[in-house]
Amino acid sequence: MTSRSAHIPVITTDRLVLRLQRASDLDPFFAMMTPERTAYVVGQVPDRSIAAQILAKNAGSWVLRGIGPLIWTLDGTPIGHGGIYWPLDEDAPELGWMLWNKDVEGHGYATEAMTALLAYAEARMDLPGLWAGIHPDNAASHRVADRIGLIASGETGPDGDVIYRRAA
């Protein structure tokens, strides 16, 4: 009786499948939220119900904005998530991404996924003021930002993040 919306994309890249968050992602999503993994991103480890609400909220973005983050899978296993975060109360869309464990770092997966998500979005809509905020010490994410065509704008976010914007 319930049909899921057919308009939310499944994006296939060379090595990854990027798809909508689903209920079975909650356990691995919550399990990866250790202090080490979240240090540069969330700043704290959310409890399980907050993690569930983050997933639901991110899924809702696709309905309300036509864009949002997706879960990145490698051979069917979730290894990360990210995309475009643009809640209705925010003027400018934000890029964000996260790999879920150390083993999948350093293979270019984040670059591959974010390149595909950006291409999907930019082909369909304007993204005025697109930005990303990256912790000064988060070297891996600074490299990803560089590779997907972002440049450090010289601005600093309220929490000390380096603000990146789309290269002109």
Add this chain to the structure above:
Amino acid sequence: MTPITLTGPRLETERLILRLPQASDFPAFEAFQNGPRAAERGWQMDKPALHDFWHKQFGRWVMLGYGWFVIERRSDAAALGFVGIGAPADAPEPEIGWTIWRDDAVGQGYAFEAARAVLRFAFDTLGLASIPSYITADNTRSAALAQRLGAVRDGTTLSGGQPCDIWRHHPEGAA
């Protein structure tokens, strides 16, 4: 902005249509949330929290196949409130709940009519053996409605940070 239309179940009753939320329902929801009846219940949210909540309602349908329906009145297509299945942050299981947004729609039996249809959806379509409603002790109006719907008291729990009575609905007791 290119919102996507979410498709899913649509329930019909004598006076009401229960359909999935759409982006255009937000102003009515926001007006209720910022009004005195939401304040009485301790349901006020700041703007980011309100938007978070709104996004989540869509995401729950996409991820789980259930969520809040908007109660639409057949006669004038007005969005009257929410009814459906929610998953409060700290609660042990999903609950059936209802909120009438518009003051002029309170006290006309709309919540009863809508909740009865959602109970049938929960039992017949989702196949749930029972479903709770979490209601604070001072919300006598909702407790009375739960009783009218056939629910029975089943202990207490925390829901959304508030101590609540559990009113449990069963298929055999449903009104």
